[in-house]
Amino acid sequence: MRQYILKRVLLMIPTLLGVAVLVFFLLRVLPGDIVELKYAGTGTYAPKQAIERERAQLGLDKPLWQQFLSWIWGIVRFDFGQSMWTGRPITHEIAIRLELSVELALMATLVAVLISIPLGTLAALRQDSWVDYFVRVFSIAGLAIPSFWLGILMILVFIIYFRWLPPLTFTSFWVNPKANLMQLVWPALAVGYRYSAVATRMTRSAVLEVLREDYIRTARAKGLWEKVILVRHALKNALLPVITVIGLEFAFLVGGLVVTEQVFNLNGIGKLFVEAISQRDYTMVQSLVLLTSFVFIFVNFVVDLINAWLDPRIRYQ
């Protein structure tokens, strides 16, 4: 097991390196560069020399392979450099937003889990009854309704009925937990509802499948209580594929909540991402892509560990 973990951790390195190469060169292929965009923003005429000087300052005049190597060398030393647009250290820019994004992703995932596992199980137990149909409609609606639209709806309701507006600035959980949760619970609900849809359907089909297994019949023949059969025998097996789905959704949520962050006025990773791309802030985009890839790989790894922990057949391989 220790060996397996070590192997998985070491395997992350070539994967991340591949991602680094890809994002680095794809970015340079995009038309327009950061210096031109900066001057375009000011609306003034930029002399060619000024542009050249600026490019040299950012190191953009060097050959591509040199730029790439110096970037990688920095990463190896955990030095991500400065944002080309603001000039501030990238680690700082990401750190202040990562807390919010991770917390929101965690809360949304929690919401999705709390919705999908009970509802999916219930739908499976009452297959083809009105409960099942209700759950089906409820989860399809979750997929069909964009979470930003649901968010806007929520905000409208707050304003009209409660005369309350989500605060404009982010309060850290460590500073004021109550204010923090009050702020994040609504976007978490909007996003979590949407992401519960796939997990609900997954839970339903997995539970249905497991309930047909021979060992469930054995459990019944042993005279166990239905509750024990469901929780100990059925759910423990059925949740294996569900955990995988939920893990991947969580990884996606860390970097992918662009629109929802906009609606709820949250300054998270998603927003930073969009800004960095539109500004051609090469170093920032590169670091963000590496970060989200890392989150994906890491979550995948954790999911595999959980599955191995739950399923001895995987563990002993």
Add this chain to the structure above:
Amino acid sequence: MLARLCKINFVATLLEVRDLRTHFHTSQGIVRAVDGVSFDIKEGETAALVGESGCGKTMTALSVMRLVPKPQGSIVGGEIHFQGRDLLRLTEQEMREIRGAEIAMIFQEPMTSLNPVLTIGRQITETLEAHERLSRDTPEARALELLRLVGIPDANRRLSDYPHRLSGGMRQRIMIAIALSCNPKLILADEPTTALDVTIQAQILELMRELSRKFGVAMMIITHNLGVVARYADRVHVMYAGKVIESAGARDIYQNPRHPYTLGLLHSVPRLDQPRKAKLDPIEGQPPDLWNLPQGCSFSPRCKFVIERCKREVPPLRDIGAGHRSACWVAETLSQGKVSSS
């Protein structure tokens, strides 16, 4: 002789199945999987339920456990008396207390019948816990004792092992240990050895016989292997198309079969007590579709001894001799493959 008869009569009947009917609702119509099955099992007796694939053996056993797959299947009629109680009238809660404790079941597929994510020990102790049979020992100690009883080597370590580490034969031993855990009165074994290697089959059957004698447990072994019947069963119930068509002592069935289908079965398998050259003679035709049974006796379309009456009236299962019952209109005149002219 008289003493023997008396003794037989004094053994109490443990299970009494009367006119049991279990049907499935499918798109083709009603499948009469069990269509009026009647048989008895006495205390401590080993009975065999034999018949071709699909004739309703598994569904008969599952009906006794009241575990017919819902919602397609349901028991629509009959009575199942177990120790004087009609199981079909019990509440779900009362039935749960009987399952695993009074009547245990062993299934055909040892590879899939144990839960892959629970340890062997847990799968034994949870049965004890469900029936609160924990008076003398801790559940773990009892589980260990059971594993030793069914001949699992290195039992102590196996308790914390998972099923996938064991062979099919070992898993079936675990299933036997689980079945025995609460000292049941009756064990229903649904083709317990069909999925195993031939050499292992004999070991498992020997083990079941030894333990059933030791603890006085009655068994119903479902099989289509007549060799198993001859070696291990006291009584035989032959099923065809959802009905028991002949019941007799194991010896009687071989020496004096009284139903054309039983006759056909005996002639269609090689037998040790006959010269090897004896011609095998499989029964012609196919068993009927259970959703579309022929009128009269359901074996009549394949029967060599068919008479006019067979096509009109369903022959009832009736006594035709001491402890011998047959559902054939011409049972009395039937002997070893021909209708005697008397």
